[in-house]
Amino acid sequence: MNIFPNQVYPVYWYQDHVRLIDQTHLPNEFAVVEINRSDDMALAIKTMIVRGAPAIGVAAAYGMYLGAREIHTDNRDQFLAQLEQVAENLKATRPTAVNLFWAIDRMMKTARQTVGPVDYLKEVLKETAQQINAEDLETCYAIGDQGLKVLPEKPTKLRLLTHCNAGALATAGYGTALGVVRSAFREGRLERLYIDETRPRLQGAKLTSWECVQEGIPVTLITDSMAAHCMKLGMVDAVVVGADRIAANGDAANKIGTYSLAIVAQAHNVPFFVAAPLSTVDFTIADGTQIPIEERDPVEIYKIGETRICPFGVEFYNPSFDVTPADLITGIITEFGAVKPSELVQFQERRVV
Numbered sequence: 001m002n003i004f005p006n007q008v009y010p011v012y013w014y015q016d017h018v019r020l021i022d023q024t025h026l027p028n029e030f031a032v033v034e035i036n037r038s039d040d041m042a043l044a045i046k047t048m049i050v051r052g053a054p055a056i057g058v059a060a061a062y063g064m065y066l067g068a069r070e071i072h073t074d075n076r077d078q079f080l081a082q083l084e085q086v087a088e089n090l091k092a093t094r095p096t097a098v099n100l101f102w103a104i105d106r107m108m109k110t111a112r113q114t115v116g117p118v119d120y121l122k123e124v125l126k127e128t129a130q131q132i133n134a135e136d137l138e139t140c141y142a143i144g145d146q147g148l149k150v151l152p153e154k155p156t157k158l159r160l161l162t163h164c165n166a167g168a169l170a171t172a173g174y175g176t177a178l179g180v181v182r183s184a185f186r187e188g189r190l191e192r193l194y195i196d197e198t199r200p201r202l203q204g205a206k207l208t209s210w211e212c213v214q215e216g217i218p219v220t221l222i223t224d225s226m227a228a229h230c231m232k233l234g235m236v237d238a239v240v241v242g243a244d245r246i247a248a249n250g251d252a253a254n255k256i257g258t259y260s261l262a263i264v265a266q267a268h269n270v271p272f273f274v275a276a277p278l279s280t281v282d283f284t285i286a287d288g289t290q291i292p293i294e295e296r297d298p299v300e301i302y303k304i305g306e307t308r309i310c311p312f313g314v315e316f317y318n319p320s321f322d323v324t325p326a327d328l329i330t331g332i333i334t335e336f337g338a339v340k341p342s343e344l345v346q347f348q349e350r351r352v353v
Contacts, residue, residue, distance in 0.1 A: 003168060003214045008032060010169050011050055011058045013130055018062045020050045023169055027210035038067030038086050045093040045100070048201070052170020053244040053280055054136050057099030061129035063090050064107040068122045079118045083111055095292040096253055096321050098245040098282045103132055106352065136172035139277045140179045142335035147180030147275055148187060150331055150338040151238055157191035158184060158237045161227065164198045164255035165207035166242025166275065176275040177242040178208060180333060185217050192218045194236060198255055199224055200300040200318065224257050231268040239265045240333075243276040248348075250326030250341020251288025252276075256319055262328040274324070275333040278351045281344060288323035296320045 002009065010021050018035040024047070025031045033049055035041050041063035044050050050059045067086030073079050087104045094100060110128045114121050151158060160181055167178030174182060184190040193212060198204035205221055212219035222230060230236055239261060243252040252258075252274045265272040285291065298316035302308055326341035336347055 002173060003211060005030060009173050010052075010055050011062070011172065012133060013062065013126075018059070018066070020044055020059065021169065022049050023051055023207060024049055026169075027206050035062070036066065038063045038070060038089070041066060042090050042093050045090070051203075052165060052167075053097040053099040053242070054140070054171040054176065054277055055169070056094065056097050057103035057279060058129075058133045058136055058172050060090050060093075060100050061103040061107055061132045064104060065122070065125045065129045068111070068125050071118075074118050076118060076121075079121065080111060083108065094294060096244045096294045099277075099279050102279045106132065133172050136277065137174065139279075139335040140168075140171050140174035140176060143176050143275050143277065143333055144174060144179035144183035146335065146337050147240065147273065147333040148183040148189070150273070150333065151180070151184060151189070152271060155191075155237065156189065158189055159192045159194065159235055160184065160190065161194040161196070161230070161236045161239045161261075162208065163196040163204060163224075163239075163241050163258050163261055165203040165211075167208055167211045169207050169211060170242065175211075175242075176277065176333075177240045177273075178211060180240050180273070180275050181217065182215070185215075190217070192220060194220050194222055194227075194230060196224045196227060196257065196261070197221060198257060203255065227261055228264045228268075231264060231270050236265075236268075236270055238271045238273065240273045240275055243274050243280050244321060245291050246274070246276060246281045246332065246344070247285045247287045247291060247326075248281070248283045248345060249287045250329060250332060250344050251291070251323050252326075252329060252332070252341075253288065253291045253293070253321045253323045256322050259322040259324045259328075262324045266328050271330040272324075272328060273331050273333055273338070274329055278334050278336065278347055281334075281347070281351060283345070283348050283351065288325065291321075291323055293322070294320040 022031040167175035195204045
């Protein structure tokens with residue numbers, strides 16, 4: 001399934017370069033950016049032309065290959081040393097999404113373990129990036145189907161709520177949280193999807209809504225502050241969100257506002273699910289206190305478009321993510337199944353490193 005025009009995907013290899021859907025132009029304009037250099041990929045990640053943890057991971061893998069292609073030496077040790085610099089440059093783009101680091105580390109591991117001349121190493125890196133791309137798409141389909149198994153059995157037609165964008169745009173295609181929604185829609189189990197607008201960058205309003213409209217999914221947009229009211233009125237049967245990094249104990253970092261949504265869901269006895277690939281789980285950290293939280297430019301808060309919405313002299317705090325404690329999460333949906341946060345460790349050996 002591909003909802004995008006002309007078989008375009010959020011991130012994919014085309015001829016001799018990478019193509020990205022420019023998410024900063026949606027929903028008003030559908031634009032594709034062509035990336036030929038690793039530095040350009042780093043900028044695309046940093047400026048959120050490409051965003052969403054799985055999509056960032058795929059983009060970073062391609063960024064590693066583009067960087068490798070720019071290295072002009074036949075000396076293996078020199079090549080690996082320069083590739084390490086490419087890796088560090090890409091890692092510096094966004095600190096919270098662990099898929100970025102996972103993909104880069106996998107590419108470096110491949111380079112170190114591959115025997116042969118430098119030109120052969122470059123070709124293997126290209127193939128590995130394409131493999132990561134293909135794996136993510138397959139993983140999203142699996143997450144969608146695994147999520148369908150654990151959604152409430154009643155009512156037959158579900159009203160779901162999501163926050164930010166964890167859809168096709170945030171992955172190689174199909175989506176994680178929105179993949180679960182898509183699977184429910186495909187099987188006739190979705191009555192309606194409610195979407196938080198997701199201040200300050202409005203990914204819910206701009207991106208998730210756009211995806212749903214393209215596919216004909218029944219969708220209602222609400223402001224972030226309306227979720228509690230909707231739950232109190234019995235309008236929401238379950239919440240499904242994505243994640244940018246999940247700690248070993250199940251604490252999950254996602255777009256700012258997710259934590260408060262989880263608190264509200266628990267207060268109203270509404271199941272709260274996190275859908276993410278196993279590559280999003282960072283088993284090296286014990287809990288969410290160790291997850292770095294990205295702080296972004298305050299312009300995202302004090303301007304909407306070109307319009308300033310507050311007086312000069314105000315100070316700003318703009319964390320891009322918050323961490324939802326594991327005890328507020330009903331289940332974590334991965335490609336291998338849905339489990340309670342405390343049971344996540346059983347999948348540790350299945351995580352590709």
